[in-house]
Amino acid sequence: MGLDIKVALVGNPNTGKSTLFNRLTGLNQKIGNFPGITVDKKTGFMKLPDGKEAEVIDLPGTYSLYPKSNDESIVFQVLADKTNSSFPDVIVLIADASNLKRNLLLFSQVADLGIPMILVLNMIDLSEKQGTKINLIELAQRLGVQVVSISARNNIGIDKLKQAITNMNKVATQLQDVDVNVLAPEAINAIKSKLNTDNDYYALQVLHQHEYLGFFTQQEQNEIEEIEQAHHFESSKIQAAETIARYKHLGSVLSGVVTETKTTEKFATNNKLDAILTHKVWGFAIFLFILFNIFNAIFAWSTYPMAWIESGFSFVTEVGHNYLPQGMLTDLVLDGVIAGLGGIFIFIPQIAILFAFISVLEDTGYMARVTFMMDKIMSKVGLNGKSVVPMIGGLACAVPSIMAARNIENWKDRIITIMVTPLISCSARLPVYILIISLIIPSQKVLGIFNLQGLALMVMYLVGIIAAVLVALVMKFIIKTKERAYFIMELPIYRMPRWKNVLFTMYEKSKTFVFEAGKVIIAISIILWVMASFGPGNRFENIEKKYAPALADTTKPTTHIETLMASEKLENSYVGILGHWIEPAIRPLGYDWKIGIGLITSFAAREAFVGTMATIYSVDGGDEDTSTIRERMASSVNNQTGLPVYSFATGISLMLFYAFAMQCMSTVAIVYRETKGWKWPIIQLVYMTAMAYVAALIAYQLLK
Structure with missing residues (x-):
């Protein structure tokens, strides 16, 4: 596909840059990584009014060209290197129309790159x-660029923007109204001479950020460093x-271009809401109330759709x-793959409800207040x-949340955030919690x-949050650093959520939950079914001979005999032998060997516990057993004690184990990638x- 033009979207955080990217590209987008860096690179494609095709690159949000994190440093890395595959023909800088002066700081810096x-x-x-x-015509004349007003959220002005991109010529934007040369003339002129450029601001940014620029050789880096030292270049003072x-x-x-007609009442409603929602007492009470209603809805609203899926x-x-014809293939498909997938599909309603609430809280601006x-x-x-951003994101998944910790400038804060974020209960734990709660907690109302x-x-969610805070407190004293941390955040105005x-x-x-978990579940379900359907030596033959006389007696029902035989075969299968081997270590926790198998398989993905139980109890139940997985689990009895396997004590123990245990290969891998070594992921795996x-x-x- 031949592309005619490359367009880079640049802007401050919370200016609607991602929304505009989605408007321009629709579903025609992909996510990769910037070369050599673990920062996400979002690219998409759009058709322009003249029929040409444009590639759109969504650069990370930043308040200025001076980076405070790895993500922010990407912006200048891309704009400084004409050989970079993401270097744009046109920059579209998105600014918040209600806060122009702050947003135009980044505009003036980027414009000076030419x-x-x-x-x-x-x-x-x-x-x-x-x-x-805002007088758009006057602003455009003063800045010397096209100015387009839009509302990406409401799909207003998008066509005007596409037309502006089409009309764009390849003449560089040369404002340079701020004479940066006077800030460090000797150093800037030396860099201009060395790099053969006439752009003062490009030379100044190279002095500030050359360490981030991978296209310089080590010798060039050393020479730039020598220029800095020779001319006593003081980066922070010059910034x-x-x-x-x-x-x-x-x-x-902006004088005379922007006029305010309601300055006194502009943020009156926001301030009134913030006085209540961020109050040091009522704010937390309201947050807990909202949390409870979310989790109450997860159970109350999902009851019928879950029952339909389970029955299906x-x-x-x-x-x-x-x-279907009886045989190994039928058993594999029905008791292995279908049973495993059923254990995942049943939780789609609750996953959907959880993310619907999270989306509403983010869209309204409330999550920023939290x-x-x-x-x-x-x-x-x-x-x-x-640190709260990745920790709240941990409610969905620890992997992207740990990646989000890159925005934390302070090394100690970043490491501690990475170490405690997996303690926040993610969506993969939700199926485990729901399954166990449905087995040990009655579905009844308190106080109506x-x-x-x-x-x-x-x-259970609060347990994870409290544990994360306490572990962070311990690590605060263990991990030493002299860096100081600062927290600067812009609170967006309250808005109605976009229901679409x-x-x-x-x-x-x-969809992501089903497909990502589904791949793991199918693989594990097939392996488990094979391990549960075969055993070493002639164990299965001896068990069949043992029950043959009883099964041959046609005067008595054989269903109970078949169930006993299936259970004994399962215990003597490869999976049964493995489960019994680890049982002594987990028996003090109240677990039997079947739960032990679930603990092992769920290290691939926590939600695999549910699929594992579905597969094991399907094999254990025999072909004639039509009860649901939850019914089989609820009725299972410990052979040694005669008590239910899933007692209240065992259920609480199991949920606490999943609340604290790592049990996720993907998280271990991402911590290794983000910390660039095995030290921290091993410490994390051991302590959790x-x-x-x-x-x-x-x-x-x-509790027993």
């Missing part, structure tokens, strides 16, 4: 509603002087055994407010309002496994 550029004022509808009027000069210039640019898989299995409220608590345990099962689920976006999030997250074992042991021994 790349063709368009300024996009996003959320223009909101800024006008707040009483901000401050440049920023002051730019803001002073932008003040004159039971029906498929029953029909399959009745009408981050703000948590900053004070985080700072007391050695973290800062930025509170669902006991929803309350239990909320407690909420539905899309529900669909995408559910020890916590899980001790907590499960204490819980079972106290």
